[in-house]
Amino acid sequence: MRREINRRRTFAIISHPDAGKTTLTEKLLYMGGAIREAGEIKARKADRHARSDWMSMEQERGISVTSSVMQFRYKELEMNLLDTPGHRDFSEDTYRVLTAADSVIMVLDNAKGVEQQTRKLMEVCRMRDMPVITFINKMDRHGLPPLDLLQNIEESLDLETVPLSWPIGQGDRFRGTYNLHRDELHLFSHADMEGNHERLPIESIDDSRLDDVLGDQAEDLRFDVELMREAGNDLDKQAYLDGRQTPVFFGSALSNFGVGDMLDSFVELAPTPRPRPTTTRTVQPEEANFSGVVFKIQANMDPKHRDRMAFVRVCSGRFKRGMKVVHQRTGDETRLQNATTFMAQDRAGVDTAYPGDIIGIMNHGTIKIGDTFTDGEELHFTGVPSFAPEHFRKVHLDDPFRAKHLNKGLTQLSEEGAIQVFRPLRGNAYILGAVGALQFDVTVARLDDEYNVDAHLSGVRYTCCRWVSGPADVLDDFEAKNIDNLFRDAEGNLAYLGLSQFRLDRTIDDWPELSFEKTKEHTGEENDI
Template identity: 50%
Template sequence: MSLAQETRKRRTFAIISHPDAGKTTLTEKLLLFSGAIHIAGSVKARKASRHATSDWMEIEKQRGISVASSVMQMLYRDHVINLLDTPGHKDFSEDTYRVLTAVDSALMVIDAANGVEAQTKRLIEVCRQRDTPIITFVNKMDREGRDPISLLDEIEAELGMPCVPMTWPVGQGKAFGGIVNLRQRNMRLFAAGADKRSDDDEIVPLERRDELHARFGHDWELAEGNMELLAEAAPAFDLEAFLAAKQTPVFFGSAVNNFGVQEVLDALADLAPSPRPRLSTRKDGGTVEIAPEREGFSGVVFKVQANMDPSHRDRIAFLRVCSGKYTPGMKLKVQRSGKELRPTSVVTFLSQRREAVEEAYAGDIIGFTTHGGVQLGDTITEGESLQYTGLPFFAPELFQTVELANPMKSKQLQAGLMQLGEEGAIQVFRPEVGGSMLLGAVGQLQFEVVQHRLKAEYGVDIRLMPCRFVGARWVTCDDEAAMRKFTAEAASKLALDAADTLAYMMTSPYDLRLTQERHPKVVFHPLREHSGLALQTS
């Protein structure tokens, strides 16, 4: 099969939502319906021995939340589907933003009772900036929730694009009767049960509307009236508009009951885009579009995860294949450093279960063991000089200093913080002029997770202490003399991050404004790419 044919079979998407909308549950059920797993873990029953397949970290099992993105691959109807389950909690939004750079579409999960919530709005904005197509799934229809028409209005307003219902609910909460497939003109009748499959459901053609009316009464009349209204008011589904992120198909269901999941899985296979061209910078500063079917392997590292297998203390680099074909034994090159890379143990994932890769094509997510030398955002090729763009690092807003409970563990602490910093779990800053290591985070929960992981994975007990800094800005300057003057004057507030990029640590917004006025030739960046190239200035 040609590169183009293999590429067209790929579907790579992320599941995004606010916490508790049912994202991880839906991930489980998509794996179940594709045949990738045979028993779904119960996300709620934390005392049971089973946990969600995508939640593999010990702290995730204890708290019942996702704190790291997970990668899973499955085969469905001759398609290779790469699914990335992202953390819903806002404190881990950086991980989610980086994952969204590695996918071609997104599956947005909405809680029927709560509508579009705060974290979902932030993720929608990232998708909108990248013109990422979005499929919408309204979950928990078996619970009391909002009116479906008002939900559609809210989704349209937040997305800034029309909604096109592909299924429609009949009743909700205790009166939830099922969903009408608007394209196939039939109704799938609801039956509760977490272990049932869609082929167990009763399906009634809409020609038998009298039977449906007799069975569901007022709820059927209301649904029928809404469907007639939508047929006149809502636009028809337009594949080109969806792929251009100008329209979202909407599905309804109950993931915990395996209901409505089949329609979503079919939509991912039938509608979601195959891998698209990606932008790379050239040596002259311009950009070039790299087609996925282009000869010559290339990919970008969008995630580094330490200790997925605690017994081996391993570090896995997750790479999105952007072009060409990967085969075992390839000689590769890390473009940032120019160093040769011969990755061993290259695998695909079903959460922490791994399978050796025989071949991988554009759109696939592969992982390989790294012992250093690979960072988030690195472009890896067979030799061609490329640098894929767009992997963001945001300036942290919360800071704490690290104190060791046992000073004899300083080496373990250095190793742990270096690895956790490189994987993006936390931002680690080393002061230029002595002092304790600084941890920078977007949210408080990041500190707790890092403290837990240092103890569980590295055997290091730490205390986190208050810090005088309230923000950071990465600094660049084209004038060497001006940069020397700045670094001499601001030495006590300068630190290097995990990528050895210089940052100014500020004690207040006023402090930053004053420093900018004193050093007008220095540029202060609130956002950087992995290479130190700024995406945005303040």
């Protein structure tokens, strides 16, 4: 068990749009033998291909809307890659996938540094003190000076930086990188797209071969390396594991330069599957008893079968095909005969899985995000949150005879975390909430495509949301005086939708006995919109 756990690395890649995350993902899969060429993902059991962005909307727009799970092997290690959308209008599914990862690779554009969405994703990483390795991309294009990029990371994210490679020029003068960890020169070639760039081990930064290879850039490199070694930070693995320090690599994902250098250090530094908290105790991965938590639900991955797949992160013990497990929220015992592993939307049956692995379980409407499965012990994992939406729309049904289908569609989409659904305490209108506004387009398109429901959305005046809890008598008084702003979400939780941040702040000040929360844990209660 310990040997198998030590072979696992479960991680996510985060970035702002257009920083190069998709390209880096493809290069990692290529290096692991999981794909033959960029843009294609090899099926496990058949000679067919699939794209990781499999929804029709994603293919039409060329963006990632949902998250994919991809498993591949690298140097005898089992790599579980959780691919998160990079579009600016992403869903809270993006946030939630990060809760299933043990570490993160952060991709930055060398011309832009830390951008808005990267900051938002890093806030979620900070909630769990996740280790982060940084890959500064597009060094074969002109961008910010390397020292400015390091300063930008430290000031924007409050992360100590430790460059393990250093770039030699940039743009049309980009010659490669120097690995400060191994005293190795990596030479860049625009013509080499397969990643077989020349590596030149040297005795030290003063090696005369640097002058032969780099010419007038050799002295600039020596100055930069000496500066980093004298004034820079030393690598502290524990600080990295605690989420306080980030090793930094420079390269070009498109040319597959620097990717292998980063990946070799990643598998050396990145944590194996970590302990995970429950409401009663912390579960260690090496425990003999099986446990797993649902962090994602995706409906209609195969539209022909109208299926719904629950993505389960194995937290402890060993999964075996056909084993009996208890669905802790319902108390029902079930036999897991048809669990799968993933390569984007391609699936393969799995006989055995270990902590850190992601398995898929067919869901017939009984499984929800945050649900726990064990082989006996009563446990409920925590740390799978919902986030207060930032955008709101009202739903209008074009055909009133499709009301039941609309209810079903919104129920399933809210269970996935694509959108949140609110019903007013007074009235019957559906109000949709989303972290990113693109999710409204996704919702309308999927209602039409998957549930045969024609609906349109209109704007509402709400701008912010908080979940409200407190003493029953105070809540009764609060509801009576604020009923026009109060809603129930899909799980029945009371939510206050504010017309402005100013009014929200005033309301919070007026009701000090109540709690107004920006996040909430999934309770596992019945979902009945």
